[in-house]
Amino acid sequence: MQVDYIIVGLGLAGLAFTRELESHKKSYIVFENNSQNSSIVAGGMYNPVILKRFTPVWNADVQLDIALPFYDELEKEFINKYHYKVDIYRVFKSVEEQNNWFVASDKPMLSKFMDSKIVQEKHEGIIADYGYGKLKNTGRIDTKRLLNDYREYLTNKNLLKTETFNYSNLEVNVENVKYGEVNASKVIFCEGFGLKKNPFFNNLPMQEAKGELLIIHAPNLNVDFLIKAAVFVLPLGNNYYKVGATFNWKDKTKLPTEKGKQELTKKLESFITVPYKIVEQIAGIRPTVKDRRPLVGKHSIHKNLAILNGLGTRGVMIAPMAAKALYNHLEYETALDEEIAIDRFY
Numbered sequence: 001m002q003v004d005y006i007i008v009g010l011g012l013a014g015l016a017f018t019r020e021l022e023s024h025k026k027s028y029i030v031f032e033n034n035s036q037n038s039s040i041v042a043g044g045m046y047n048p049v050i051l052k053r054f055t056p057v058w059n060a061d062v063q064l065d066i067a068l069p070f071y072d073e074l075e076k077e078f079i080n081k082y083h084y085k086v087d088i089y090r091v092f093k094s095v096e097e098q099n100n101w102f103v104a105s106d107k108p109m110l111s112k113f114m115d116s117k118i119v120q121e122k123h124e125g126i127i128a129d130y131g132y133g134k135l136k137n138t139g140r141i142d143t144k145r146l147l148n149d150y151r152e153y154l155t156n157k158n159l160l161k162t163e164t165f166n167y168s169n170l171e172v173n174v175e176n177v178k179y180g181e182v183n184a185s186k187v188i189f190c191e192g193f194g195l196k197k198n199p200f201f202n203n204l205p206m207q208e209a210k211g212e213l214l215i216i217h218a219p220n221l222n223v224d225f226l227i228k229a230a231v232f233v234l235p236l237g238n239n240y241y242k243v244g245a246t247f248n249w250k251d252k253t254k255l256p257t258e259k260g261k262q263e264l265t266k267k268l269e270s271f272i273t274v275p276y277k278i279v280e281q282i283a284g285i286r287p288t289v290k291d292r293r294p295l296v297g298k299h300s301i302h303k304n305l306a307i308l309n310g311l312g313t314r315g316v317m318i319a320p321m322a323a324k325a326l327y328n329h330l331e332y333e334t335a336l337d338e339e340i341a342i343d344r345f346y
C-alpha cells in the first residue's frame with residue numbers, strides 16, 4: 001500500500017490533520033489504539049478569555065477564525081450537530097473581581113467576548129452573591145460525537161487501522177518510510193500523552209495533566225449557560241451537566257478516582273444547592289507542555305517524521321490552526337510560528 005501520509009492517533013490533532021490532507025487530496029492511513037481519550041472526554045468548550053485573570057488566551061483570534069468554520073464544515077458534511085453556542089457566566093467572589101472584570105471588558109481583544117454589565121439575575125440553586133460576568137461568542141463542540149462519526153467515516157473508507165502503532169517496526173529512509181506493508185512519504189505523530197512512548201519525540205517537555213469530570217443530572221437546575229465558579233457546570237441538555245475538571249500532575253492513568261469525585265462534588269456544592277445525581281465519571285490526560293504552547297514540527301534528523309501535539313487544555317481551538325500550520329510547513333516550507341515550533345526546545 002502506498003500513501004502520502006501515515007497518521008498515528010485520532011484525537012482532535014489527528015482529526016484536524018487528516019482534514020487538512022483531504023482538502024489537499026492527499027492519501028493517508030490512520031492508526032488508533034484507544035490508549036488515550038482526552039479528546040473524547042473533554043468539555044469541548046472554546047473560550048478566548050482566561051477566567052482566572054480576565055486576560056486573552058494566546059492567539060485566540062487567529063485560532064477561532066480557523067476553528068469555527070472547521071467545525072461548522074464538519075457538521076454540514078456529516079449532517080450531525082457538533083457545535084453549540086454556550087454563554088459563560090463567571091461567578092464573582094468579590095467586588096474587586098467585579099471591578100477587574102469591568103476594566104478588562106473594555107480592552108480591544110476582550111470587548112467582543114466580555115459583557116461589561118454585571119449580571120445580577122437570580123437563578124434557582126446557584127449561590128452568586130456578587131453576580132456574574134457574562135462571556136458571549138463562546139461555545140462547545142461535542143467532540144465525542146464528532147470523533148465517533150469521523151471514526152466511522154474512516155472505517156468505511158478503509159483508512160483506519162484500530163491497532164497500536166509499533167515504533168520499532170518503522171523503517172525510516174531519507175526519502176520515505178516503510179511500516180509493514182505501508183509505504184509513505186511522511187508520518188505525523190498525534191498521540192497526545194501517548195507521546196511518552198514515542199522514541200523519536202519523547203524528549204520534548206510534555207507536562208501532562210490528568211483531568212476528571214462528572215456527568216450529573218440536576219432536574220431543578222434550569223440553566224442553558226456554563227457556570228464557572230470553583231468548577232464549571234456545562235449544560236448538555238435535558239438537565240444533564242458536565243462538571244469539571246480536576247488537575248492532577250502525578251496520576252498518569254485515565255481511570256476515574258474516588259479522590260477526583262470527592263474534589264468535584266465538594267467544589268460543586270460550594271455554589272450549587274439543588275439536588276443532583278452523578279450518572280457518570282470520566283477522566284483523561286491533557287497533553288500539556290512546559291510552556292503551554294503546542295508541539296509542532298519535523299524531527300531534527302528524520303525530516304519525514306513530524307509531530308502535532310501539546311494541545312494542552314485548549315485542543316478545540318488550537319488543533320485546526322496547528323494542523324494547517326504543520327501542513328503548510330511540510331508541503332510548502334512555510335516557516336512555523338516560533339511559539340509552536342518544536343525547534344524552540346533544540
Ligand SMILES: Cc1cc2nc3c(=O)[nH]c(=O)nc-3n(C[C@H](O)[C@H](O)[C@H](O)COP(=O)(O)OP(=O)(O)OC[C@H]3O[C@@H](n4cnc5c(N)ncnc54)[C@H](O)[C@@H]3O)c2cc1C
Nearest residue numbers: 009011012013035036039043044045165192194211315316
Ligand atoms: C477532563 C478534560 C477536560 C477538557 N476540556 C477541554 C475543553 O473544554 N476544551 C478544550 O479545548 N480542551 C479540553 N481538554 C483538552 C483536550 O481534550 C486536548 O487538548 C485534546 O483533546 C488533545 O487532543 P490530541 O489529539 O492531541 O490527544 P488525544 O485526544 O489524547 O488523542 C491521541 C490519540 O492517539 C492515540 N494513540 C496514542 N498512542 C498511539 C499509538 N502508539 N498507536 C495508535 N494510537 C495511539 C490515542 O488512543 C488517542 O486517541 C480537556 C481535557 C481533559 C482531560
